[in-house]
Amino acid sequence: MLKIHHLGRSQSERILWLCEELGVAYDLVRYDRDPVTILAPPDLRALHPLGAAPVIEDDGVVLAESAAIVEYVIVRHGGGRLRLGPEHPAYADYLYWFHFANGNLQPVVGRLMMVGRVGLAPEHPVQKAVQGRLDRVTALVEARLSTVPYLAGGEFTAADIMSVFSLTTMRLFQPIDLAPFPGIHAYLRRIGERPAYRRAMAKGDPGFAPMLA
Incomplete structure (x- = not known):
């Protein structure tokens, strides 16, 4: 049987959600982040040279x-x-939005998080450049979701599974104000109504309320 190594509050929630949507049976091995470093514990890092979830x-x-x-x-x-x-x-x-998740959306949120930790002033050119990139990325997602219910168009696909983490759980690590984006808000409400998504989040991160607003 498929075994999923899942790090709590991480992008490995994508794999649990996918399997729940597909009805694929799996064994779940769950790991908690180190309370000090917020990184994966040694037993998860031992599974793969990069030491990151999912595996x-x-x-x-x-x-x-x-x-x-x-x-x-x-x-x-x-x-x-x-x-x-x-x-x-x-x-x-479908291809564009599937790869957009890890090609644009997730990297720019990660860059903003790293720049924020350096403590640059808001007017610093690097800070402004990264924030500007995020603004363009979120505006593009908003424009898309204002015209279609799901990223690939009329039907739910793996492109959505790839993208939702960056708009929800990733905001634990890098807050993003989604208030100006009604299309994204409506989209996340639709996602939150999916039984498979609710099951996956409850299994992977029990007690954690998905950040759908």
Whole structure:
């Protein structure tokens, strides 16, 4: 059976959610962050040279990187569901938004977090550049979600599973004001109504209320 190594309050929530949506059975091994460093504990770091979650084990395969794991699970265990193929009219949209999550959205939130820890003044050129990039990224997401219910278009896909963490749980580490974005707010409310999302969050982070507003 698929084994998911999940670090609490991390992007590995994507994999739990994916499996819940697909109805894929899995064993959950949950880890808590070090209370001082907020990093993964040694037993999780020992699973993979980069020491980060998520990590899965499946019939002798050990795989990291959330996007790679999502594609692997969809193909190996999900019958290809939740991804759009080349024949689908929204195929290009699906590809773009699936990769947008780790190519733009998550990195810019991470950069803002790192810059904030350095303590640069708001008018510092680096601080302004990173904030400006985040503003453009969130504006693009808002524009998209103001016209379609899900990132790939009319149907829920793995592109949504890849993206929601950066708009929700990641805000524990880097607060982002989403008040100016009604399209994103409505989208997150739709996500929060999904039973699979609620199950995944309850299993992966019991007692934690998803940051959907």
